[in-house]
Amino acid sequence: MSRHEKVEKTRRKGRVKTPEVIFLDGLAKQQSPQYRLVQGFGVLFAISLVAQAWALAHVFSDMVLQQTFSLPVLLIGLFALLVRALASFGRERVSAQASRNIRYGLRNKLVSHLTQLGPSRLRIEEDAALSTRVYEQVDALDDFFSRYKPQVFMVTLIPLVILLSVAPVSWVAFFVFMMTAPLVIVFMIFVGHKAAQANRRQFNVLAMLSNQFMDLSQGLAELKRLGRTKQAKMRLSDTASAYQKTTMGVLRLAFLSTATLELFASLSIAMIALYLGLGLLEALPWQKGEAPVTLTQAMYLLLLAPEFYLPLRQLGNDYHAKQKAEAAATDLLQILNTQVEDASTFQTNASSQTNTSSQTNTSDLTAFSHQAALLRFDQLSWQESGRSRLAPITAALAEGERVWLSGQSGVGKSSLLHLLLGFEGHYQGRCLINGQVFSSTNLASWRKRLAWLPQTPEWVNGSIRRNLLLGLEGTEAPNEDELQDALAKSQCDDFVRALPNGLETKVTEMGVGLSGGQMQRLSIARALLSKADIWLLDEPCSGLDEETAQAVLATLNQASQGKTLLVVSHDTHPIKWADKHWQLSQGGLHEQDF
Amino acid sequence: MSKISKAKLSLKSLLLANPWGFVIPVILGIAASLAGVALLGISGWFISAAGLATAMGLGLVFNYLTPGAIVRFMAILRTAGRYGEQVSSHHHLLGLLRILRLWVWDQRVAQDPANLHKQSRGDLLQRLVSDLDQIIRWPLVVFLPWVYALFGYGAVIILAYCISPTLLMPMLIAGLFHLVVVPYVCGCFASRAVHVGQILGVHRRGRFVSVFSALITLTIRGHWQDYAQRLKQLDERQYRMEVRIQQAISLGRLLAYLVTIGLLICCFYLLMVEGDAQASAGYGVLADGVQGTWVVALVLSLLAINELVLPLSQSFVAQGQSQVGLRRLNQLHQQAAEQSVSTVDFIESIELIDWRGFHASSGMGNTQVSFTLEAGDIVWLRGASGSGKSTLLASLAGDCLASGVAHVNAQPQSLYANEAYQAQLNYLPQTPYVFQQSIAANLLLGKENATDDELWAVLDAVALGDWVSGLADGLHTLLGAQGRDLSGGQRKRLALARLLLRRSSVLLLDEPFDGLDKATIAHICDALQNAYKPKILVLVSHVESPLGEMARVIEL
Known part of the structure; x- marks a missing residue:
């Protein structure tokens, strides 16, 4: 990829970055050492993947052709499998750690922010709903930070490594991978969007269902008095059935897109297997009587083929994690963006200012306190986003x-x-207490x-x-x-x-x-x-x-x-x-x- | 389904709730999983056989069409099977969701009136949404993956046995480890953390709401920090639980990998000829009668199986979560109360002797009274604030516990939660509930088949006719949550209209005139004395009204 292209890409990305994406990226940056470690494990994983395929291919072909196999090579293969297991173990742990650090840090921040907001927090939502945001919504970020974020790296890394290691062996296989990968990615995006839409719609309907249940449940005493609980149950049953029907319609479509993708990957593997098999038999229509690959190479390609598509498919499964996280981020940002108009600013200033301001206050005192007032408002007013929330008032309270x-x-x-x-x-x-600002x-x-x-x-x-x-x-x-x-x-x-x-x-x-x-x-x-x-x-x-x-x-x-x-x-x-x-x-x- | 509605819930009963609906996804899923394993195995065999055939010079007579077709068929079967499984299992899941929701509703209905509001709204919502979610995930996350892994193992064990019977033992042992031991060990390691974590989650949330609702008081007293600290401690405990669960899952996966590696080593070892000359030179030789091509198929299948068993280490978490969800949901369970078979077809008179209504939780209520209500009576209950007028009225309506003896039509009856008796009376509580439905739907709850004319008539009777006809959608106007767009007086009158449509012989009204002007009060009283006159009317009110003037007064 040329530098020019890269610049172009980042610029385009920059343009479509929503506040949610910026917010999530910012959170991820806090843990960048962890994520670098995760990437390191990812590289280890990819290398051991290729090593394992190479070793097993040799073992297999020897075994088939000569009924023998090299023990050291077999050991290399098994060792590579072990390294792979350990690498994914490490990857999981570190990325889960990163996700936890992000989430618990964020939660602390939210709680203290809400504390500072004081009564104005209720302008966002009532406490029960806020608790959902602080707990459930923050936890909804988990999959994004622990799975999706590391997987994005793997999705570029593994296919790249496999392409590089396949290129010297078979150009045909290389091109099959090269051709199918973009198609798979296009499908991926398509599927992701569809799934996201489906998800959102489903979520809305589910919320409506709960709402109906709560409504009927709250009025249950009334329904019992009226003798209408059976009818209410019928209503619940009907809406639940309707929900089942519509959701299934949406899901069928969403799954169909995933299935097309799967089919694509499966068929590619089958095609490669067939090509290799026919090639080995020297029966390829365009290459009769000659084998394009050796058995070892064929085994090698066959072992790598499923691994090529696997990260993409996993990303597809985790794509909803991104959607979920962005939806949660919207709610969390609403809390964090609510301005703190609280006293913390002047609380910290208070101690340092007391001395200096007490002098100015003495002058205030002489100017204003012709009457011993406990509280005095002097042209006190305030505006919020241009709208007057309190007209200027002047009054005193003894x-x-x-x-x-x-x-x-x-x-x-x-x-x-x-x-x-x-x-x-x-x-x-001004607002004066005992003559003091x-x-x-x-x-x-x-x-x-x-x-x-x-x-x-x-x-x-x-x-x-x-x-x-x-x-x-x-x-x-x-x-x-x-x-x-x-x-x-x-x-x-x-x-x-x-x-x-x-x-x-x-x-x-x-x-x-x-x-x-x-x-x-x-x-x-x-x-x-x-x-x-x-x-x-x-x-x-x-x-x-x-x-x-x-x-x-x-x-x-x-x-x-x-x-x-x-x-x-x-x-x-x-x-x-x-x-x-x-x-x-x-x-x-x-x-x-x- | 009818069985489920009465019994307590269990995972087994969920599985058997709709067994036929469950068979389809299971079969499809098994087919897809087997096809996935076979795809790799057969491809491996095909390529090695092809290579071997060429090497032996038999390439031209090798039948490559059949294995090629099988490979493609497996690819399609895997995809189609997976798709079918996803669709049918989600269909089943949504069916379960419906059954469970109705189950919760049944339990709510079975709860007696005095305890109806013991559950807070947030708590009920939590159970309804997240607990149900945990439960219905169970088949998808725990049961099905396990069945697929089991069948996958079965198929590979058969393959291994065909290659060499000696492989049977290590395969069985590895299967035992993969399917039972590893998930079980992980489960033991983390089950406490899962349970504690779930409960902590609920607790933490409750604490948050509780503490934040007193934020200002705690802040101005300067004690907020202590409370915030305690909230943070809960969070830290939750953190530790999460770490433990996550470690268990990762460890489980690692163990599954190790078992696979061990199994591969065993297989290679058992298939080798021992003491061969070549062995010393670092080469293994396959035993006689063991074909290399099939060994390739076996090894590739084992690698495919490894992918099937990896998710199992996660399933115990889901298992724990489902169990906690079930336990919490079962707390809603009500023993079906023995319904008294008494029938009350009409109410001519009610006699109360030494009667005292009281709240179950606080025991507060009115002082003992005795009085008789007879057809034609209009009674005004009066007393100072806190004298228990509303409680007395609620107990008369059978909504509230009471001590003393009641005779209905000179027959002794228990009034509390007596459905037959309650069906004959109308009770307007102090804060009646208005549903988030249209005005018409709210009214039709009183009389299902009422005509529009009847609805307008009753709305006029409670002096709401003008207001409703002024609305853009008239009778079909949707009302907001808890009648938020209605004033208190409107809400009460709408509920009264709903009751009047029922036309039952006894009408009990708790503060019906609060916040109404004199003309409206007079209008409603007129309707209650003429068009909608009940046989017995009992009124609690602190407002003077034409109805009160002609009523018999009972002072509490």
């Missing part, structure tokens, strides 16, 4: 003040809370003052007690009296006592028969236990019915006396006992009268 923040959805209420939690960094304007405050100690009560309480799998004490390990752990006190203040004591296992009752995703209101009350108890003095609440009452919502808000009123509160709540659940009512809209923030 220590011990309880503020109700309302506004339509999408106006930036939650973003404001996320900013205060330290998960949003890229804002314009937010980005230069010590984030850890600020966060310790916060309690977070979102719409769906943050529960981990475990007992109620464990959830109440979540993150309060060690010296901060409250004692039993404090626990009971918090439960009493949040009016949880009655229903917790009614539970057969009390505080040890397990809480799961489904909430063990605790109502939404009771879960929110437990959140209040947790906030009390944490001794945080600033509570941030994000729609604590949405999802609760009117009556429960009022009861929870009443409890919140009593429990949060003396705390600084910022409660986001819709107008449907007014916080009547708040000190201030902030109305947030596209136009900014307005303080409302009650």
